[in-house]
Amino acid sequence: METFTGVTCPFCGCLCDDIEVTVEKGNIVKVKNGCAYSLTKYLNCNRDRITTPLIRENDKQVVVELPAAIERAAKILSDAEYPVLYGWSSTSAEAIGLGIELAEEVGGAIDNTTSVCHGPTTEALQELGLPGCTLGQVKNRADLIIYWGSNPLQSHLRHMSRYTIGAEGRWRKSRDDRTLVVVDVRRTYTARVADYFIQVEPNRDYELITALRMALRHEEIEQERVAGVPVEDIEELADLMMSCEFGALFYGLGLTMSSGKNRNIDAAISLVRDLNRWTKFVMIPMRGHFNVNGANIVFLWHTGYPFAIDFSHGYPIYAPGATSAVDILSRGESDAALIISSDPAANFPRRAVENLFKNPLIVIDPHRTVTSMRADVVIPSAFVGIECEGTAYRMDGVPIKMRGIAEPPKGVLPDEEILKGILTEIRRLKRGG
Amino acid sequence: MELLITNAIVYDPANGIDGEKIDIAVKDGRIVETSELKDAKVLDASGLVAMPGGVDIHAHIAGPKVNKGRLLRPEDHLRMINRRREGLRPIVGYTIPTTFTTGYWYASMGYTTVMEPATPPLETRHTHEELNDTPIIDKACFPVVDSNWFVLEYLKEGDIQGCSAYLAWLLRSVKGYALKLVSPGSEEAWGWGEGLKGIDDPVPYFDITPREIIRGLHAVNKLLKLPSPIHIHCNDLGSPGNYRVTLDTMRCVEDLSERDRPSLHIVHIQFNAYAGSGWGDLSSGASELAKYMNSHSHVTADLGQVLFEDTTTMTADGPWQYVLHRLSGNKWVNHDVEAETGGGIVPYEYRRRNYVNAIQWSIGLEFALMVKDPWKLCLTTDHPNGGPFIEYPRIMTWLLSSKAREAALARINRRARRKSSLGSIDREYSLYELAIVTRAAPARILGLEGKGHLGIGADADVSLYKLNPYIMDLSKDYKRVREALRRAAYTIKGGEIVAIDGEALNTTYGKTYWVDVEVPEREEERVKRDLNEKFERYYSVKLENYPIEERDLRFPSPLHIRGEGI
Numbered sequence: 001m002e003t004f005t006g007v008t009c010p011f012c013g014c015l016c017d018d019i020e021v022t023v024e025k026g027n028i029v030k031v032k033n034g035c036a037y038s039l040t041k042y043l044n045c046n047r048d049r050i051t052t053p054l055i056r057e058n059d060k061q062v063v064v065e066l067p068a069a070i071e072r073a074a075k076i077l078s079d080a081e082y083p084v085l086y087g088w089s090s091t092s093a094e095a096i097g098l099g100i101e102l103a104e105e106v107g108g109a110i111d112n113t114t115s116v117c118h119g120p121t122t123e124a125l126q127e128l129g130l131p132g133c134t135l136g137q138v139k140n141r142a143d144l145i146i147y148w149g150s151n152p153l154q155s156h157l158r159h160m161s162r163y164t165i166g167a168e169g170r171w172r173k174s175r176d177d178r179t180l181v182v183v184d185v186r187r188t189y190t191a192r193v194a195d196y197f198i199q200v201e202p203n204r205d206y207e208l209i210t211a212l213r214m215a216l217r218h219e220e221i222e223q224e225r226v227a228g229v230p231v232e233d234i235e236e237l238a239d240l241m242m243s244c245e246f247g248a249l250f251y252g253l254g255l256t257m258s259s260g261k262n263r264n265i266d267a268a269i270s271l272v273r274d275l276n277r278w279t280k281f282v283m284i285p286m287r288g289h290f291n292v293n294g295a296n297i298v299f300l301w302h303t304g305y306p307f308a309i310d311f312s313h314g315y316p317i318y319a320p321g322a323t324s325a326v327d328i329l330s331r332g333e334s335d336a337a338l339i340i341s342s343d344p345a346a347n348f349p350r351r352a353v354e355n356l357f358k359n360p361l362i363v364i365d366p367h368r369t370v371t372s373m374r375a376d377v378v379i380p381s382a383f384v385g386i387e388c389e390g391t392a393y394r395m396d397g398v399p400i401k402m403r404g405i406a407e408p409p410k411g412v413l414p415d416e417e418i419l420k421g422i423l424t425e426i427r428r429l430k431r432g433g
Numbered sequence: 434m435e436l437l438i439t440n441a442i443v444y445d446p447a448n449g450i451d452g453e454k455i456d457i458a459v460k461d462g463r464i465v466e467t468s469e470l471k472d473a474k475v476l477d478a479s480g481l482v483a484m485p486g487g488v489d490i491h492a493h494i495a496g497p498k499v500n501k502g503r504l505l506r507p508e509d510h511l512r513m514i515n516r517r518r519e520g521l522r523p524i525v526g527y528t529i530p531t532t533f534t535t536g537y538w539y540a541s542m543g544y545t546t547v548m549e550p551a552t553p554p555l556e557t558r559h560t561h562e563e564l565n566d567t568p569i570i571d572k573a574c575f576p577v578v579d580s581n582w583f584v585l586e587y588l589k590e591g592d593i594q595g596c597s598a599y600l601a602w603l604l605r606s607v608k609g610y611a612l613k614l615v616s617p618g619s620e621e622a623w624g625w626g627e628g629l630k631g632i633d634d635p636v637p638y639f640d641i642t643p644r645e646i647i648r649g650l651h652a653v654n655k656l657l658k659l660p661s662p663i664h665i666h667c668n669d670l671g672s673p674g675n676y677r678v679t680l681d682t683m684r685c686v687e688d689l690s691e692r693d694r695p696s697l698h699i700v701h702i703q704f705n706a707y708a709g710s711g712w713g714d715l716s717s718g719a720s721e722l723a724k725y726m727n728s729h730s731h732v733t734a735d736l737g738q739v740l741f742e743d744t745t746t747m748t749a750d751g752p753w754q755y756v757l758h759r760l761s762g763n764k765w766v767n768h769d770v771e772a773e774t775g776g777g778i779v780p781y782e783y784r785r786r787n788y789v790n791a792i793q794w795s796i797g798l799e800f801a802l803m804v805k806d807p808w809k810l811c812l813t814t815d816h817p818n819g820g821p822f823i824e825y826p827r828i829m830t831w832l833l834s835s836k837a838r839e840a841a842l843a844r845i846n847r848r849a850r851r852k853s854s855l856g857s858i859d860r861e862y863s864l865y866e867l868a869i870v871t872r873a874a875p876a877r878i879l880g881l882e883g884k885g886h887l888g889i890g891a892d893a894d895v896s897l898y899k900l901n902p903y904i905m906d907l908s909k910d911y912k913r914v915r916e917a918l919r920r921a922a923y924t925i926k927g928g929e930i931v932a933i934d935g936e937a938l939n940t941t942y943g944k945t946y947w948v949d950v951e952v953p954e955r956e957e958e959r960v961k962r963d964l965n966e967k968f969e970r971y972y973s974v975k976l977e978n979y980p981i982e983e984r985d986l987r988f989p990s991p992l993h994i995r996g997e998g999i
Contacts, residue, residue, distance in 0.1 A: 006977040017978045093562060104517055126507050129764035129778070134555065136771025136973035141624060163973060170971065171638075245625065273765070276755065280626035282769070300503045301495075301532045301563050304510035304525045314516030315523040318507060391562060397497055397768070399558040400978055401985070 001029075004405045009038045010090070010385030013287030013395035014156050014163075026407030028386070035157035045386055048368045051409040054378040061378065066411065070418070073338070073377045074425035076360040080336035082312055083108035086325040087342030089289035092390020092402065095415035096291075096298040099340065102423050104311050105430075109334070111325035112295035113288075113342060114307040119320055120256040121285045122296065122306045124265035131272050133248075133282045134396045135162075140169035141280075144244035146181040148268070149205065149254020150286045153189035159286070160190075164248070179240065183208070184254060198237060201228035203259035209267040212238050216274055242278045249283040256285075287395035290385070294393035329355045340364040340415060341381070345371035364418055381415045382408035390416065434928055435460050435470045441478035441897060444868040445485060447877070447886030451865045452902060457483060459893040462927040466889060476930075480901050481922050484868045485887050486545030486894025490875035491664075491700050491735050492816035493747055494535045495567060496552045496560035496574070498776045501766050502529040502745045502817070505778055509745065520939045528745045528817040536568030537937035538823050543896025543921035545943070546876070546884050549574040550613055550664060550700060551749045553770040554581070555972070557607040558981050564945055565987040569931050571884075571892075571943035573610035575664055576603060577749050577774040579646050580621035582971050583963070585639045588649035595963070596649060597656045597999050598956035602964070604659075606980035608947040608989065611661040611879070612654055615749040616668050617643035620775040628752035632668055632681050643668050644685050651686045651696060657950050657996045660880025662696045662733070667705040671753050676718025679705040683725055683732050690731035698878055701737020701815035703797035715789050716852060717796045723803035733878050734804075735811035738797035738828050739790065740820030743782040748818065751775035772971040783820070791849030798831055798838065799853070802860045807869040811878065826918035829871070830911040832862040837911035864902055881946070893928035896921045944990035952996045 001024045008017040021042060022030035031042045053069035054061040064072075077083050085103050088096050089112050096112075103110035114122065124130075138145070145164045152159040160166050165178050172178055182194040183205075191197040200208050204227035211226040215238035221231050241247055249272055255264050268283065275281035287293045296306035303309050305318035308325075321327055325344070328334050329352035336359050345353050346369065356371070363375040372378045382388040385402030393399050408414075413421075436459040443455050458467040493499050503510070506529060513534075515524035522533035530538065539547055552560040552574045560574050578584050578600060587596035600612065618636040619629045625637055632643040647665065654663045667682045669675040683697065690696045699705070708718040726732055748754060751767060754777020758765035761781055769775040783790040797819070804810050812829070816822040830837040835858075842855055850856075862870075876885020883892040899917045900907075907914050920935025931938055968976040983989045 006975040008978065017975050097566065101522075104522065122504065125504060125766075127764065129505055129758075129766040131765065131767040133767070133769035133775075134771045134973065136555075136971070137624060137769050139973055140771060140971070168970070276626065280624070282767070296504070297500055297559070298562075300500050301566060302522070304503050304529075304531055305507060306504055311523075315514050316510075316525055318510075391558060393559070397501075397559070398556060398974065399562070400974065401558065401981075 004403070007405060008385060008392070008400050008402050009034055010290045010383065010392065010402055011037045011041045012156050012290055013293060014159050015290060015392060015394040015400050016158050016162060017400055021405055023406050028406050037157060042386065045383055049366060049409060050368050050372065050378060050380040051412060053380065056376040066379070069377050069379050070421040070425055073362045073379065074422050074429060076336050076362060076377065077106045077338065077422065078426045078429045080106065080108065080360070082334050083336040083338065084325050084328055084334040085110040085338045086344060087340040088112040088295040089292035090341035090384070091291065091415045092384045092392065093291070093294045093298050094390050095419055096295055097302060098416060098419040098423060100299065100302040102419060103309070105423065105426055107312050107314065109310045109312070109323055109325070109328055111309070112299065112307045113292055114296055115320060115324040115326065117253060117288055117292065118256055118285050119307065120262035120265050123262040123320065124269055127266060128269045128273070130269055131276060131282050132284055132396065134398055135284070135394070137282070138248045139163050139167040141171055141246040142248040143172060143177060144179050144181070144240060144247040146183065146247070146249045147190055148183040148249060148251040149258065150250055150252025151184065151188040151190045152286065155252065156286055181237065181240070196237065198229055198233060204228065205255055205258060205264050206260040206267050208234070209264070209271050213271050213274055216242060241275055241281070244279055247275065247279065247281040249281070250286050251283065252286040284396055291392040293395055293397065294391065297393050297397070326352050334359060336360045338362040338364070339371050343369040343371050345369070345374065364415060379418050380409070380412045381418055382412050384415065388414035435473035436476060436925070436928060437467065437470055437473040438476045438478050438483060438895065441481050441483035442902065443483045443887065444864050445887040446865055446869045446873040448888045457887060457895060459925070459928045462893050464887055464889055464891045464893050476923065478897050480899070481897040482864060482900040482902070483895055483897050484543070485872045485885050485891070486896055486924070486926060487543050487871050488875040488879070488881070488885050489539070489544055489547040489813065489822065490811045490879060491550045491813045492547055492822050493549065493551065494547060494816070495532060495549050495563035497556045497768065498551070498747045498778065499529060500563065501768060502747050502778045505764060505766050506745055506780060521937060522940065528742070528821045532563050532567040533940065536570055540569040540924045540926065540932040540937045541921065541935040542825065542919060543898065543924045544570065545894040545924065545926045546571045546881065548572065548610070548879065551575060551577050551615060552609070553577055553749070553774045553776070554603055554607045555770050555773055557609065558985065561608060561945065561981060561986055568940045568942055569926055569937060571946065573946040575611045575613035576607050576609040577613045577615050578603070578650065579614040579617040580619070580774050582772040585621065585636065585641055588645060589639060589641045593649060593652050593656065594956060594999055595959060597653045597996065598952045598960045599963070600653055601657055601950040601952045601996055602957070602960050604948050604950060608945065608981050608983070608986060610946050610948055611659060612650055612663050614647065614650060614663060614665040615774065616666055616670055616753065617646040619668065620749060620751050620769070623751035623775050624769055629668060631678055632685060647682060647685055648689065651689055655696065656998050658994050659948060660992060661878060662698045664698045664700050666700050666748065666750060670704050670750055671756065673707050673709040673711050673715050676706050676708055676721055679722055680725060683729070687729070687731065693730045695733045695878060696731050699732060699734040701813060701818065702734040702800060703737040703739060703793065703819065704815070706796050706800055712789055715792050717792065717799055717854065719796045719800035720803055723800055726809055727805050733809045735813040736797050736801055737813055737815040737819050739783050739793045740814060740824050740827060741783050741785045741790070741794065742820040742824065743780070744817050744820050745778065746781045746818045747776065747778040749774050749776045751777050754779050757781065771973060785845045788846045788849050791845035792852065794845065795849060795853040795855050799855055799858065801832055802858045807866045808874045808877065810870050811875040812870045826915045829867055829918050830915045833867060833914060834908040834911040835859060835861055836908050861908055864907070893925060895925040897923040942987050944988045945986045946990050946992060948994055949991045950994045950996040952999050956999055
């Protein structure tokens, strides 16, 4: 029996790195410090597991050896005119880099899950920039915390205790030293512990932010309520924001994926930018998957763009809405797909999923998923951060090395090794070797 | 592999070779005596100039800040695009190119060594991941340490020993090469949205001044026997009248410096060489700074030359980037890093018809021409702050040719032209001097013994250019010179030909240098105690997850040093 300390959790964008995991004979038997999600991820990592490669023959998935599965995957990708390579948010930075090389090699499109979560954040950022910081800055300095369209008590369970209102920092010692504001369409769990709860009408965040910006400038707001919020409350919130020493705005899909999308984030960035004339104010998106930020980051240094990249011309073309996976699939343009550590069949629109299934499909994943059940090639992989190592990037951009502490099922390799195998095989096929 | 380069006209200032026709012998990646070769491939370099591979002492090419620049500027990536070719990744970007583009482009110009001069220690794993993916060149990165809480606390206590042992630990942990100061103390102040003025303004809550930080880190650097002096981005960067702060900075370590031994490297000095009281009467402080440097030997500088380009500014100097955002109205990224540093990114276009920009352009060149000893100077643009590195050959021709300068001068803002002293300077650099400021001097300042020269035992990094000073008039033919310098005929890195006619051939990878300083055990133990006690209070990660292992670097090249005197 061995206990590992300081293990980084591969669940959400918080990347809590203080988990204690006890391993016996290669299996995880005990987890300390982790949240409920973390515990589930560690303790159930062998449930619904695929342990052998599968290839579909005569409409049935049959067990094959790994080299055969890699060969078939390589053949599918090199025969395809325009394959889509999608997922990448729950694997290592190293695997993501190889994925991009693979997409270049086969002239396909590569996209990560950003296009269905914080894509609007990146688009707004490209217009305006973003005043941000690392989470430790918030822990040490912030006396005003705002969660907007985000409910960390149900999505990022330790965010508040590690980085915001529950954290002990250099200048903020306890809960009393910080004010918590929640803006949401309903009284969420997080809202219940807030000092101020602002209930915004669904899809009217943009108006509320605009009203706040007016209040900052002491402009007269002629209505009595904006987006369902009384003007006095808006003015009070504006006062609170201007008079804090260090404010931090965290926002989630409630802001990025409600009506207005990137325009909402435009407005939020403008608000935070304005606030920097009076005080110090920052914002950080609440990223979901543990390495979705890493997917953006690695895409950027390889291609210049964070997601939704098309290599069909031999260089990266970035046009979210045209080159994003959902859109390519929905238009039925792709003729093969590789899905890695993601389950688009469970959450993409019906038309996109139909096309995904119509063409040859490769899935690399530790688990059986809705997508993998219909795949032509399934290659099981090891869990990054549990069974193999690799770098991940926290929601604030801090890179953390994930460790391998348990044994993967026999014969199961890390994503990195599988992708290397496919890439090598494709190059061999291309050169007629 | 063996290679014999014959008939080249060689400029190797470190060995006093000034345009002589001599053969260069290469074996197993190093320069050797010609007699050592047995079965060498011969490269006939008739009519070509040979120099050691270029060394860039200061270019922001990798890491969190550069990558956020890429994110901020999708428009930049459309300015230069090349399809992927066999063995090469696609070329994308201009002022913030992809890591692959960066490696290929440096090689295409004959550069083989580049320093990333500012990495936040907490995020340096990211910097190394990008450096790992930067092909061809050798590289290193400098952690930013001037607003680091451990440093501020040790220095406040006057504990130079403790600070030294801590920084030895930090350099080893993040695999860094030199100590970088960025507007000392001001990123900590910026954590509260404030800035510092000059070098005697105290850092809020820490009650220590930039002067004390500079002097303390200067002492630490000496105690650790680091290969390179402290690299300092001076306070008040970008403000009219700031040349006085630069002078204060140089003077503040005068009494600590040994004679004839540089111990302070001022980075991108152009941005800290402004006289005048405001933007309307901005003028050049270059002559005052050059005068000081001409009469003192403890200071070196790199240029930070401005080009008339739409570029992307990025620096750990958070407060300055905010000022630039407010001045320009352009988009703005800010990123403060807990207990350490910060940073900002703002796109900016230097326009030749803009008075301020034209003065900035003139200041850089004036300074380069007024500093008498080229060994004190390195050519940089503070890439991409003054302009992208791929445009260095334009600066080279401005130094080599007064005609090139005249042509540029004729097109700038008229009031700036009247104010500029550039027209009255006749000096033209020789190729020998050019080889100093682009190779020999930066390698010497960095303490990279195998770089910047072609003596026996040096790394076999050689660049060959289609230049013939005996036939060409470098001053008159500056356009041809520029093109020749832009596209090296051959770039040889570690004995292998990596680029021909300005095109990289393959995606191979160079080394990453870092310094491993051994300190006495008792000091190491003390630092460990301090880290155990404070680290997790200051940071949001566990101490054990902070260090980067050597195996996380693609080709690590540690420099082992015994930090005597600690």
